[in-house]
Amino acid sequence: MGRYFSDLFGGSASILRSMWVTLRYLFTRAITVQYPDEQRPQPLRALNRHVLTIEESTGQLKCTACEACAKICPTRCIELTGTGKGKNRHPSAFAIDHNLCMYCNLCVEVCPFDAITMWTRIGELSSADRSSLVYDLRTLTADRYFPSPTTPERPSVPEKPPVPEPEKVEVGATAPSA
Structure with a gap:
């Protein structure tokens, strides 16, 4: 008989705890959005759609068709063919x-000319x-993306301090004592 009331009390307490959680979240702001009608703002550095960048001074693509992006892509989703030689390659x-x-x-990171980027504003x-x-x-290239001066730059690599040269000691001379 004691076990019956113990189980009854434990079950009732469990139900009340779960109802308390439901009641507590009933009056909080909803997290979900109604997707087609509402959209959340994209974070500043969200990885969205690829865009080829354009050199602002010449108006030409920065891409030289070196195929570094196509080679490093793990899913092989980039197909690239180039024409021309040297600096005229595009x-x-x-x-x-x-x-x-x-x-x-990875394609953005490996590009030596910063010719491909992932743009947030799409x-x-x-x-x-x-x-x-x-x-x-x-x-x-439809968006004609020019990297703006407000775009955060890549972090600079700190310079290593110069290594001091060891003192030269003549052969047969004794080292200076400390």
């Missing part, structure tokens, strides 16, 4: 398949058609 075809991209940012990345998620050269 991409003739550039495509990024956002169906495959995992937004790891609002919508979802699509009903998979083929519209393959961005070609025209789409990647």
Whole structure:
């Protein structure tokens, strides 16, 4: 009989605790948003859509079609072909398949010319058609992205202090005593 009342009391206490949690969260602000109608603001450095940057002085793409981004991509979502030689080399075809991209940012980090970046100001990345998620050269340059002076720069590498040269001692001479 004692066990019956103990179980009854324990079950009632458990129900009251869970009801208290429900009641406590009933009056807090909702976290969810009604997605198509409402959208949360993107963080400043969100990894969104790829954009090819343009040299402000010349108006030309910074990309030299070195294919470093395509080689480092773990999902092989970047297809790139270039034309020309040396400084005149530029991409003739550039495509990024956002169906495959995992937004790891490796392509941005490896680019020696800062020619590719991930831009936050692109609002919508979802699509009903998979083929519209393959961005070609025209789409990647449509925004004409110029890196602004307010864009945070890459951190500078601190200079190493100079290594002091050891004192030269003549052969046969005794070292100075301390």
